[in-house]
Amino acid sequence: xxxxxxxxxxxxxxxxxxxxxxxxxxxxxxxxxxxxxxxxxxxxxxxxxxxxxxxxxxxxxxxxxxxxxxxxxxxxxxxxxxxxxxxxxxxxxxxxxxxxxxxxxxxxxxxxxxxxxxxxxxxxxxxxxxxxxxxxxxxxxxxxxxxxxxxxxxxxxxxxxxxxxxxxxxxxxxxxxxxxxxxxxxxxxxxxxxxxxxxxxxxxxxxxxxxxxxxxxxxxxxxxxxxxxxxxxxxx
Amino acid sequence: xxxxxxxxxxxxxxxxxxxxxxxxxxxxxxxxxxxxxxxxxxxxxxxxxxxxxxxxxxxxxxxxxxxxxxxxxxxxxxxxxxxxxxxxxxxxxxxxxxxxxxxxxxxxxxxxxxxxxxxxxxxxxxxxxxxxxxxxxxxxxxxxxxxxxxxxxxxxxxxxxxxxxxxxxxxxxxxxxxxxxxxxxxxxxxxxxxxxxxxxxxxxxxxxxxxxxxxxxxxxxxxxxxxxxxxxxxxx
DNA sequence: GAGTGGTCTAGACCACCAT
DNA sequence: TGGTGGTCTAGACCACTCC
Numbered sequence: 001x002x003x004x005x006x007x008x009x010x011x012x013x014x015x016x017x018x019x020x021x022x023x024x025x026x027x028x029x030x031x032x033x034x035x036x037x038x039x040x041x042x043x044x045x046x047x048x049x050x051x052x053x054x055x056x057x058x059x060x061x062x063x064x065x066x067x068x069x070x071x072x073x074x075x076x077x078x079x080x081x082x083x084x085x086x087x088x089x090x091x092x093x094x095x096x097x098x099x100x101x102x103x104x105x106x107x108x109x110x111x112x113x114x115x116x117x118x119x120x121x122x123x124x125x126x127x128x129x130x131x132x133x134x135x136x137x138x139x140x141x142x143x144x145x146x147x148x149x150x151x152x153x154x155x156x157x158x159x160x161x162x163x164x165x166x167x168x169x170x171x172x173x174x175x176x177x178x179x180x181x182x183x184x185x186x187x188x189x190x191x192x193x194x195x196x197x198x199x200x201x202x203x204x205x206x207x208x209x210x211x212x213x214x215x216x217x218x219x220x221x222x223x224x225x226x227x228x229x230x231x232x233x234x235x236x
Numbered sequence: 237x238x239x240x241x242x243x244x245x246x247x248x249x250x251x252x253x254x255x256x257x258x259x260x261x262x263x264x265x266x267x268x269x270x271x272x273x274x275x276x277x278x279x280x281x282x283x284x285x286x287x288x289x290x291x292x293x294x295x296x297x298x299x300x301x302x303x304x305x306x307x308x309x310x311x312x313x314x315x316x317x318x319x320x321x322x323x324x325x326x327x328x329x330x331x332x333x334x335x336x337x338x339x340x341x342x343x344x345x346x347x348x349x350x351x352x353x354x355x356x357x358x359x360x361x362x363x364x365x366x367x368x369x370x371x372x373x374x375x376x377x378x379x380x381x382x383x384x385x386x387x388x389x390x391x392x393x394x395x396x397x398x399x400x401x402x403x404x405x406x407x408x409x410x411x412x413x414x415x416x417x418x419x420x421x422x423x424x425x426x427x428x429x430x431x432x433x434x435x436x437x438x439x440x441x442x443x444x445x446x447x448x449x450x451x452x453x454x455x456x457x458x459x460x461x462x463x464x465x466x467x468x469x470x471x472x
Numbered sequence: 473g474a475g476t477g478g479t480c481t482a483g484a485c486c487a488c489c490a491t
Numbered sequence: 492t493g494g495t496g497g498t499c500t501a502g503a504c505c506a507c508t509c510c
Contacts, residue, residue: 002498023448028476039500044477052288057409057448060477061508065448068351070412079471112466115304173293176306177467181417181437181460199435199460201417212259212293212301224417224435230348231413235315238479264495275481280496296496297489 007036008046015055015066025063026056054232073230079175079207081161082129082139091131097156098191099126105142109217112176113206121145122217125156128191136226138191142217147209160216171210178204181224192223201227243272244282251291251302261299262292290468309466315411315443317397318365318375327367333392334427335362341378345453348412349442357381358453361392364427372462374427378453383445396452407446414440417460428459437463 011032014020027035032043047064050056058064074085086093103124109116122142129137141160143151148168155163164170184198192200200221207216247268250256263271268279283300286292294300310321322329339360345352358378365373377396379387384404391399400406420434428436436457443452 004498030476041501042499045498047477054410054412057444057446058477059446059508060506061475063476063508067410067444067448068349070348073347073414079469111309111464112306113304172471174290174303174468174470176290177469178309179415179463179465179467181435181463197433199417208293208303210293210295212303227415227417228347229415231313231415232410233313233315233413234410235408240479266495277482278480281479283496294496295489296487297494299489299495 003036003038004042004045007032007038007043008049010036011046011050012053012055015050015069020066022066022068024066026066028063052234070230070232073228075230079172079205081159082137083159083162093129093131095157096128096130097125097153098128100124100151100153100156102145103142105217108219109204109206112178112204113214113217116206116214116217123148123151125151125160126187127156135192136223138188138221140219140221144215147213147215170215173208173210173212175205175207179229180204188221192221194223199224239272239274240278240281243268243274243279244285246272247282247286248291251286251305256302258302258304260302262302264299288470306466306468309464311466313413313467315408315441317395318373319395319398329365329367331393332364332366333361333389334364336360336387336389336392338381339378341453344455345440345442348414348440349450349453352442352450352453359384359387361387361396362423363392371428372459374424374457376455376457380451383449383451406451409444409446409448411441411443415465416440424457428457430459435460 011026020026026032029040029043029047033040036043047056047058051058054067054069056064057067082095101124102121104120105116105118105122107118123145125139125141125143127139127141128135129139143160147170148164151160151163161172165172180202181199182202184192184194184200188194188200189196189198194200201224203220203222205218205220206214207218208214247262256262262268265276265279265283269276272279283292283294287294290303290305292300293303318331337360338357340356341352341354341358343354359381361375361377361379363375363377364371365375379396383406384400387396387399397408401408416438417435418438420428420430420436424430424436425432425434430436437460439456439458441454441456442450443454444450
């Protein structure tokens with residue numbers, strides 16, 4: 001753990017637990033510097049992260065104010081696994097692996113990754129996510145078999161990311177995402193229990209590692225009436 | 237212009253114009269430092285911005301690689317005005333002011349701002365956005381009249397943000413946003429030319445100033461078939 | 473005038489990559 | 492082994508807010 005992350009984590013936790021509450025000023029940067037035994041620069045880097053995530057707003061000559069930040073709903077941005085998200089939201093859910101086979105990539109990822117290879121073989125997983133006995137999401141993943149040679153049913157029904165990072169020691173770095181609204185397919189209707197003519201919200205992502213190699217394409221199909229994405233953004 | 241933004245802007249432009257192309261390494265931090273006459277720390281801050289926006293990926297011991305970053309489509313995050321966006325996409329569009337009156341806030345913003353005042357008067361604008369002779373978005377804005385006393389038809393049909401920042405000297409700082417998919421209302425059907433039973437993608441935002449005061453609530457209603465949001469995200 | 477955050481600098485040490 | 496990015500420090504000056 002770096003000193004930076006320690007300061008960042010601690011401040012975030014204290015804001016979450018209302019040790020510092022909304023509309024209040026944090027201690028000044030020099031006070032935090034003394035408190036944590038870190039240089040002002042290190043403190044400032046921690047504060048910058050909190051600013052970017054919507055925890056605080058800094059004002060020249062005054063200090064850093066705690067913002068009434070959102071309870072998490074479903075973040076658009078953030079490269080986070082379904083399992084991690086369920087944990088943060090304190091929800092429990094069940095995942096069913098519906099299908100696994102070798103295929104080539106569908107064209108629907110072309111807008112996200114114009115240079116994708118459409119002749120290369122990928123491992124395709126179809127998983128259904130059930131919350132409170134209701135199916136709400138279908139995840140269709142395409143994983144590069146050169147990087148991830150095999151995926152067991154247990155892994156698929158628990159967490160791909162845990163497996164990738166913990167067991168395979170892959171360093172997931174970033175993703176490009178896209179949200180659209182589309183007519184439900186026959187598969188959607190079957191697995192999400194939808195009537196004919198329904199719409200679904202589709203989140204497609206292309207995920208890359210540290211070394212910029214793209215290794216996973218995901219299509220996440222949500223029941224439209226359960227879809228709610230939230231986001232914090234700063235004016236640049 | 238600070239030195240930091242100069243370096244950042246220049247590097248960004250050079251990546252956009254393929255002076256540095258995809259999968260290539262940027263000059264090292266110490267070389268950039270010499271090139272721009274700036275300290276390594278200033279260079280690093282500029283590179284960090286580029287990392288966060290999906291322009292580069294840095295690798296310890298190697299350097300910073302240019303990532304094949306996305307052509308802009310429609311960013312989810314980012315506090316950006318419709319006019320600015322049309323400029324970036326090189327699209328031209330026409331805005332019609334459909335209605336303006338004093339009202340109280342509707343409840344639909346409660347999930348974004350639980351502490352909103354539902355008894356306070358706001359200026360409500362209804363605007364229709366037309367691209368290529370087709371209506372694609374309805375924007376419904378609620379603006380705090382204590383901060384923005386009046387809005388002319390010219391301003392409403394050009395750009396609210398230009399007016400807020402340029403003329404009123406307001407410092408727009410951040411926004412919370414939410415995306416949902418909802419049935420089209422009668423107004424949607426009329427202004428977006430939609431058949432009965434259609435769905436629309438709705439982006440609601442709550443926008444705040446420098447001093448953390450909330451001054452604008454926006455409901456942006458998109459034709460579902462024209463809705464495509466893109467986003468870059470990093471694993472934290 | 474005292475205190476605050478914003479910008480910028482110069483220097484140090486480390487872990488990692490390439491050769 | 493030399494060069495790279497990652498972390499951390501100490502100090503300087505500025506613009507701003509608040510009293």
